[in-house]
Amino acid sequence: MVLAMSRHCSILYRTSCHRSDVMVVVDCVIRGGRIIDPKNGIDIIGDVAVHQDVIHSVGEGLQVTGKEEFNAEGCLVTPGLIDGHVHCYQYATPLGVNPDERCLSRGVTTIVDAGSAGSSTFLGLRKFIAERSKTRVLCYLHIAAHGLAAAGCASGAPGGESDCLNQLDVKACRDVLEQNRDIIIGVKARLSESITNQGENEQEVYRRAMEVGRQCRVPTMIHHTLSSIPTQGSAGDRRLCCPRDMAPGDIYTHTYHGFPSTIIDPETGDILNDVIEARKRGVLFELGHGQGSFSWTVAEMCAKKSFWPDIIGTDLHSGNLDGPVYDLPRVMTKLLHLGMPLYDVIAAVTVNTANAIGRGSDLGSLSPGMEADVTVLKIEEIDRDLDDSQAQTRRVRQWIAPIAVWRKGNRHEITEPKQIPNKEAMKLNAMDWPNLLIKDSNPPSVLQNQ
Ligand SMILES: [Zn+2]
Numbered sequence: 391m392v393l394a395m396s397r398h399c400s401i402l403y404r405t406s407c408h409r410s411d412v413m414v415v416v417d418c419v420i421r422g423g424r425i426i427d428p429k430n431g432i433d434i435i436g437d438v439a440v441h442q443d444v445i446h447s448v449g450e451g452l453q454v455t456g457k458e459e460f461n462a463e464g465c466l467v468t469p470g471l472i473d474g475h476v477h478c479y480q481y482a483t484p485l486g487v488n489p490d491e492r493c494l495s496r497g498v499t500t501i502v503d504a505g506s507a508g509s510s511t512f513l514g515l516r517k518f519i520a521e522r523s524k525t526r527v528l529c530y531l532h533i534a535a536h537g538l539a540a541a542g543c544a545s546g547a548p549g550g551e552s553d554c555l556n557q558l559d560v561k562a563c564r565d566v567l568e569q570n571r572d573i574i575i576g577v578k579a580r581l582s583e584s585i586t587n588q589g590e591n592e593q594e595v596y597r598r599a600m601e602v603g604r605q606c607r608v609p610t611m612i613h614h615t616l617s618s619i620p621t622q623g624s625a626g627d628r629r630l631c632c633p634r635d636m637a638p639g640d641i642y643t644h645t646y647h648g649f650p651s652t653i654i655d656p657e658t659g660d661i662l663n664d665v666i667e668a669r670k671r672g673v674l675f676e677l678g679h680g681q682g683s684f685s686w687t688v689a690e691m692c693a694k695k696s697f698w699p700d701i702i703g704t705d706l707h708s709g710n711l712d713g714p715v716y717d718l719p720r721v722m723t724k725l726l727h728l729g730m731p732l733y734d735v736i737a738a739v740t741v742n743t744a745n746a747i748g749r750g751s752d753l754g755s756l757s758p759g760m761e762a763d764v765t766v767l768k769i770e771e772i773d774r775d776l777d778d779s780q781a782q783t784r785r786v787r788q789w790i791a792p793i794a795v796w797r798k799g800n801r802h803e804i805t806e807p808k809q810i811p812n813k814e815a816m817k818l819n820a821m822d823w824p825n826l827l828i829k830d831s832n833p834p835s836v837l838q839n840q
Contacts, residue, residue: 416441418441419437419452419455428736429757432756444799466790467765472753473501476703480519482511483539493525500525502528504678505532512529531567532551533560534579550582550586551580558594575748576641578599579598609639615651621665640674641675643676647685652688685778689778691828723789724776727784740754765796783834
């Protein structure tokens with residue numbers, strides 16, 4: 391009998407081989423990698439066996455033979471990565487990306503679309519995207535019935551999905567959510583003045599989204615940038631504040647942005663007290679890198695306090711997939727560069743996300759019997775600049791690259807980003823730099839060189 395102890399000795403896996411002279415044959419064995427499976431407390435050098443779409447066994451020196459054997463020496467082997475914030479409603483929304491081309495091919499087996507669809511547009515996301523993608527597609531349902539059908543159409547001009555409150559139908563949102571719980575895992579709202587009738591509707595957008603979340607007992611994901619809703623509430627203020635009035639289990643996204651509504655106090659450089667308190671109460675913080683929402687400056691201030699995201703989501707969409715986001719492994723790279731422990735980085739794209747979206751029992755781990763979603767990554771030595779959302783850069787010496795991926799036991803091809811960093815995207819993104827509240831003391835190099 392072959393036994394493998396987990397790092398914390400809380401889990402004991404045994405292979406199904408009882409006598410060493412009887413070799414079990416499975417579909418695939420991923421051999422000799424560093425297996426990190428935070429759900430099960432595993433961090434070992436070992437093997438992962440996959441058979442008939444499910445995880446067969448995990449352990450050191452598994453006595454099984456694979457019809458396919460994959461040499462993962464020198465690599466990380468993790469549960470299939472979950473990207474907790476993507477926009478994949480391609481062709482129906484301007485932001486949509488193709489999940490298989492941009493996520494699965496970079497090692498991501500599950501994505502959570504963050505509100506591209508609302509109650510009146512959800513069935514298209516289900517039928518044309520979720521049911522046709524190899525990537526597992528889950529989603530938050532937008533509180534606005536038309537979701538992000540028009541987001542990005544205005545080319546920077548004001549206007550957004552919550553300009554008109556008659557689009558924010560609590561009952562319709564709740565009904566569609568209840569009827570599609572296999573895919574819809576929560577509710578989404580975006581709080582920014584420019585998309586809520588100059589902020590006029592923001593309190594009501596926030597209130598209605600949380601009402602659906604509370605009624606359906608699902609998390610509400612709140613985007614909070616350039617908002618009239620205070621990040622730090624003041625005593626006696628009876629308006630809703632964000633994150634102060636979020637419930638435990640709700641998800642605050644765009645954690646490291648440097649615009650007004652940042653979680654950093656611009657006077658002191660400290661993380662605002664309401665944010666610290668919200669985390670203590672169980673509000674979860676998701677990175678939501680996006681085109682505008684990852685600032686190296688803010689991230690470094692948070693890193694000093696070890697204020698890491700619970701969930702690493704890319705906010706991948708058509709405007710950032712060729713920079714500054716690129717893909718989930720490159721976003722994980724940024725957290726690793728900031729000093730977030732590798733084990734925690736892996737947890738933030740596996741078990742933490744699965745638990746946050748109520749899918750901890752069937753996603754985000756390598757437990758035997760689970761659907762075989764497995765990602766192989768490699769930490770490669772590099773020497774190049776990585777850009778944030780406003781073209782500020784940091785010199786990065788290593789990055790996380792996807793090497794191989796299996797979704798439900800089937801292996802898929804890995805592709806590489808065309809160009810990192812992408813100077814053209816940086817020039818565009820740098821235009822927003824003057825509007826940041828928290829930023830580097832010097833302008834990004836693409837601005838200096840103009
Ligand atoms: Zn988003």
